[in-house]
Amino acid sequence: MKSYESLQHLKERIVQAEYQYYILDDPQISDAEYDALLVELLAIEKEHPEWVDADSPSKRVGGFVAEQFAKVAHYGSMLSLDNAFNAEDLWAFDKRVREMVADPEYVVELKIDGLTLALTYEGPALRRGATRGDGVYGEDITENVRTIRDVPLKLRDLDPSIPARVDVRGEGYMPKESFRRLNVEREEGGQAVFANPRNAAAGSLRQQDSRITAQRGLRYFAYQILQAQDLGLATQTETLEQLKRWGFSVNPCVKVFAGIEDVIGYCADMTDQRHTLPYDIDGLVLKVNSYAQQQELGFTSKCPRWAIAYKFPAEQVETSLLDIEITVGRTGVLTPTAVLKDVAVAGTMVARAALHNLDYIQSKDIRIGDHVIIHKAGDIIPEVVKTLPERRDGSEKEFVMPAVCPCCGDGVVRLSGEAAHRCVNPQCPGQQREMIIHFVSRNAMNVDGAGAATISLLLQEGLIRDAGDLYGLTEDKLAGLERMGKRSAQNLLGALEDSKRRGLACLLFGLGIRNVGNKAAKALATRFRSMDSLRQADLEELQAIPDVGLVMAQNVVKFFQDSANRDLLEKLRSAGVLMSVNAEDESESNDVFVGMSIVVTGTLSKWARAEIEQIIERGGGKASSSVSRKTTCVLAGENAGSKLLKAQTLGIPVYSEEEFVEKFFS
Secondary structure, three states: OOOOOHHHHHHHHHHHHHHHHOOOOOOOOOOHHHHHHHHHHHHHHHOOOHOOOOHHHHHHOOOOOOOOEEEEEOOOOOOOOOOEHHHHHHHHHHHOOOOOOOOOOOEEEEEEEOOEEEEEEEEOOOEEEOOOOOEEEEEHHHHHOOOOOOOOOOOOOOOOOOEEEEEEEEEEEHHHHHHHHHHHHHOOOOOOOOHHHHHHHHHHHHHEEEEHOOOOOOOEEEEEEEEOOOOOOEEEOOOOOOOEEEOOOOOOOOEEEOOOOHHHHHHHHHHHHHHHEEEEEEEEEEEEEHHHHHHHHOOOOOOOOOEEEEOOOOOOEEEEEEEEEEEEEOOOOEEEEEEEEEEEEEOOOEEEOOOOHHHHHHHHOEEOOEEEEEEEEOOOEEEEEOOOOOOOOOOOOOOOOOEEEOOOEEEEEEEOOOOOOEEOOOOOOOHHHHHHHHHOOOOOOOOOHHHHHHHHHHHHHHOOOOHHHHHHHHHHHHHHOOOHHHHHHHHHHHHHHHHHHOOHHHHHHOOOOOOHHHHHHHHHHHHHHHHHHHHOOOHHHOOOOOOHHHHHHHHHHHHHHOOHHHHHHHHHHHHHOOOOOOHHHHHHHOOOOOOOOOEEEOOOOOOOOOHHHHHHHOOOOEEEOOOOOOOOOEEEEEEEOHHHHHHHOOOOOOOOHHHHHHHHHH
C-alpha cells in the first residue's frame, strides 16, 4: 500500500529525471527506468485519484479532452517586432537607439520558427498556458502545454520574495527529428503530411485531445519574464539565467555584443549555420540588454523601440510560371497571381505567388511560360523575384490585364494615381464573396465556422447574396449542404447570433469601408457611438478625429451615400445586429481619459492588464508602457516595481486600484 508521502517522493524523482534529461541534457537514469517510474506513478494515481494535482508528471502523457479552447486575456499585450532584412536596416536601428541612450549593449537570440506561448505560474505551479492569438487575447491550451516536457509544471529553486504570479513568455516548437517522425507516421497511416515543423507544432498544440499533443515531441524555449524588474533583474541576460534556475530550457545560442558591427557579423554567421541546428529558425532577435535603457526607449504604437527581428534572406529557387490568374478583392481590385510549377521553398511546397499589379508584372517583364526565380518575402509570402529571359524559346506570352471583370463581366478601370485595376460593379459576385469573408473574419464580426469555403458554398447554393443574408440562415436551409452536419449548422447559427452583439467598432471594420482599418473603426465608434450618428457626420467632423484623414473621411461619406450600403445596414439592423457600442463598452467608455497618458503596473484584481488598457483607450486616453514626464498618472497594483519608483521620483500621481476606481469611475 503506497502512502501519499511515497507518491510525493516518486514525483520528485520523475521531475528531477526530466530536468536532467530535457534541461541539463545530462540524463542520470535510462529511458526504461524513467518509464518504470512513470508507470508506477500512473498506477498509484489511478488507485488514489484524490491525490492527483495539476503539477503531477502524469499530466505529461495527456488525457484531457477539450470541446473548445476558451479565449483568455493576456497579462500584458504581446507586441510584434519591427523587422530588419539587411545590414543597412540594423545600422539604422542602432542609430535610432543611440539617439536616445548611450552605449547600448545588445543581446542576440535565435528567432525560433514556432509559436509564442504565454505561461502563468501561481505559487509556484503552472496555472495557464495560452497561445499568442492577436496579442491581447489568446486561447487557453493549458492541458496541451502541460505535455511539453521542458515546460516546468512547478518552478524550481524559488525565492520566497517572488510575486504571487509569474508570467513567462517563450516559443513552442517541434524539433526536426520529431517532425520527420510525425510525417512518417502520418504517411504510413494514409494521412496528409505537415508542410513544415511550425505548422505541425501549431496543429499539435490545438489538438482537443491532449494525449495526441503529448505524442508529438514538442519543446519550449523561454525568453521573457513579465515581472523581471519586480524580481530585481536588470538585464535580459539576467532574465535568461533566472529562467534556467527555475527549470526552463533557454536557447544556448545567445550572444552579447557591444556594437552593431559584431551583431551584423553574427547574423551573417547564423544565416550560413541555421540549417545545421536541430530546429528551424527564421532569423534572430536583437534586444537592448539593459531594462533601464529599454524603458527609456519605450514603444511605438505597435512595437518596442529597443528590439528588432532580423529576418534571414529569403531562399530563392527556380520554377516555371504556367499561367496568371485574376482574383477580385472586396474593394474590386483585380489582383494577378502566378500559377507555378510546384516547387519547395523554405520548407513548403509553393504553387502560387503574388504578382501584385500590372506595373509589377511589367517592371519585371514577367511573361506566361517564363522560367522565374521565386522566394518567400520574409520567409512567408511567395513572390516572383525575376524572370530568366535567356531561357525563353519564343512560346512565352505577355500578360494583358482584362478589360472586363472575370467575375461579373462589367468594365475594369484604373483610376489616376493608382496602381490597381478595379471592377466598377459594386454588386460583383467576386467582390461580394470577399466582402462577406471579411465581414465574418476574426477582427470584424468573428463568426466561427464561417470560413472562405463555407461562404463560397452558401453563395453557390443561393442561400446568401450579402453579409445581411447570413442572419436569415436557418437549420433547415443549411441541412443537406455538403460537409454541413447538424452540429456544424447549429454552431454556425450560434456564432452568428453571438456576433450580433459585437458592437459598432467591429461592425464598421466588417463593412469594409475603404481605408477604414481596425484602429480607425475603433476611433469612429468611440467618437460617434452609433451608426446613425456616424451617418450624419460631415467631412469636417470626421477629419477632426485622430487617425482620420481626408481620403478616409471622403470614403466614409461615400459609403453612406450608396443606396446598396444603406439597404445592407437596414437588413443588418432588422436582423438585430447592434448598431452602437455594445453594453460593456457603453458602461466603461466615456471621455474621462481624453488627453491622458496612463501607465499600468503591477498585478490588478479587478482587471487583466489588457482589459484596463482597452478601457483607457476607449475613454480617449493612451495606455503607455513606460513612465516619463509626459505621463499623467500611474495605476499601481500589487508588486509594482521600477515604474512605480520612477513615477514617485518624477512626482507623477500614483493611484491604487481602489483610488483609480473612485477617481475615474464613481
